[in-house]
Amino acid sequence: MRIAIVTETYPPEINGVALTVQALAQGLRGRGHAVQLIRPRQPGVDVADPAATEDVQVGGAAIPRYPGLRFGWPARRRLERLWRAQRPDAIYVATEGPLGHSALRAARRLGIAASTGFHTRFDDFARFYGVGWLTPLVFAWLRHFHAHSAATLVPTQELADFLRERGFGAVRLLRRAVDTQLFDPARRRDALRQEWGLTGDELAVVYVGRIAPEKNLELNVRAFRALQQQRPEARYVWIGDGPVRAELARANPDFIFCGSLRGEELAAHFASCDLFLFASLSETFGNVTLEAMASGVATVAYDYGAAREHIVDGVNGRRIACGDADAFIAAALALAGQPRERARYAAAAREAMLKLSPQSVTDHFAELLASLRSAA
Numbered sequence: 001m002r003i004a005i006v007t008e009t010y011p012p013e014i015n016g017v018a019l020t021v022q023a024l025a026q027g028l029r030g031r032g033h034a035v036q037l038i039r040p041r042q043p044g045v046d047v048a049d050p051a052a053t054e055d056v057q058v059g060g061a062a063i064p065r066y067p068g069l070r071f072g073w074p075a076r077r078r079l080e081r082l083w084r085a086q087r088p089d090a091i092y093v094a095t096e097g098p099l100g101h102s103a104l105r106a107a108r109r110l111g112i113a114a115s116t117g118f119h120t121r122f123d124d125f126a127r128f129y130g131v132g133w134l135t136p137l138v139f140a141w142l143r144h145f146h147a148h149s150a151a152t153l154v155p156t157q158e159l160a161d162f163l164r165e166r167g168f169g170a171v172r173l174l175r176r177a178v179d180t181q182l183f184d185p186a187r188r189r190d191a192l193r194q195e196w197g198l199t200g201d202e203l204a205v206v207y208v209g210r211i212a213p214e215k216n217l218e219l220n221v222r223a224f225r226a227l228q229q230q231r232p233e234a235r236y237v238w239i240g241d242g243p244v245r246a247e248l249a250r251a252n253p254d255f256i257f258c259g260s261l262r263g264e265e266l267a268a269h270f271a272s273c274d275l276f277l278f279a280s281l282s283e284t285f286g287n288v289t290l291e292a293m294a295s296g297v298a299t300v301a302y303d304y305g306a307a308r309e310h311i312v313d314g315v316n317g318r319r320i321a322c323g324d325a326d327a328f329i330a331a332a333l334a335l336a337g338q339p340r341e342r343a344r345y346a347a348a349a350r351e352a353m354l355k356l357s358p359q360s361v362t363d364h365f366a367e368l369l370a371s372l373r374s375a376a
Contacts, residue, residue, distance in 0.1 A: 027362030040072035072099025090369035116149035177356035178290035185296030206273035211242035219279040227336035270295040293349035316348035
């Protein structure tokens with residue numbers, strides 16, 4: 001098939017949506033499909049992405065308060081010209097911004113089946129940036145946007161049920177997987193741990209993700225400070241960037257900030273840690289949960305998103321009732337002082353991730369797109 005993928009975020013931007021979309025593009029091309037990638041032009045990035053057969057870049061602008069992230073300007077007329085000249089069999093619109101909206105309009109005018117991805121709970125974000133009154137308006141926009149697609153693809157049954165109950169039609173499940181060859185406990189580096197000031201079995205706690213208000217970072221910090229009382233040698237390693245990184249660093253000068261990492265460097269940092277605390281309640285999925293589990297890192301997360309799908313509480317990690325901060329901290333404390341329990345969870349988590357297949361996700365994605373094409 002010839003498949004057009006429209007997205008307003010893409011590597012070298014580092015976030016779950018960008019990396020998920022790139023993985024889908026790589027998987028499709030690896031399976032012999034022609035992939036047309038349509039995305040905003042990124043300053044300083046002139047090389048076409050090898051995951052795409054054709055890399056079309058359009059105008060865009062930076063997202064306020066989110067350095068390094070962009071949105072694309074509407075490009076309906078250009079997309080109509082492109083798709084009239086060489087008609088795609090299917091279109092996947094990954095983001096709900098101006099570029100994505102114009103892509104849906106172009107697809108509708110040309111009679112091409114277009115699916116959308118629900119990757120981010122933007123309605124949830126409003127309350128973290130002082131504009132909580134916008135939440136119902138943002139959600140209404142999301143529902144309006146996805147109503148114009150042939151199918152809305154989501155990563156969890158939990159999210160599928162949530163959207164259907166709120167009036168979203170044609171919601172389809174597209175599960176996610178993790179690259180277990182990249183994220184592997186064998187990538188653990190003693191030299192890296194020594195850079196962090198750790199020796200032997202001293203404890204490295206890790207956070208990976210956007211360093212932003214919606215990630216519930218205050219609870220991560222509280223949990224670490226509590227466990228530090230019993231493990232004073234512990235170090236907290238932060239991987240990522242975001243609008244509150246500088247503030248967090250000023251308030252916690254003992255934290256280790258590594259910046260945004262990808263690929264083998266990210267995998268080595270993950271595998272070199274012992275405990276992953278993920279207190280976010282604003283994820284649609286949370287790829288980092290799978291990456292931690294594949295890396296053999298004991299994980300404490302809320303019963304939400306990827307954790308609900310993949311963590312069996314007390315077997316391969318700790319899955320805490322949503323919003324129960326005391327239980328979250330207690331689980332972090334318990335695992336900090338129980339190296340054998342951490343090792344048991346880590347081994348079971350790794351085993352669970354080995355059963356996932358990125359190739360099967362790609363094949364399911366292609367099957368979904370083909371079914372929309374035949375139904376159009």
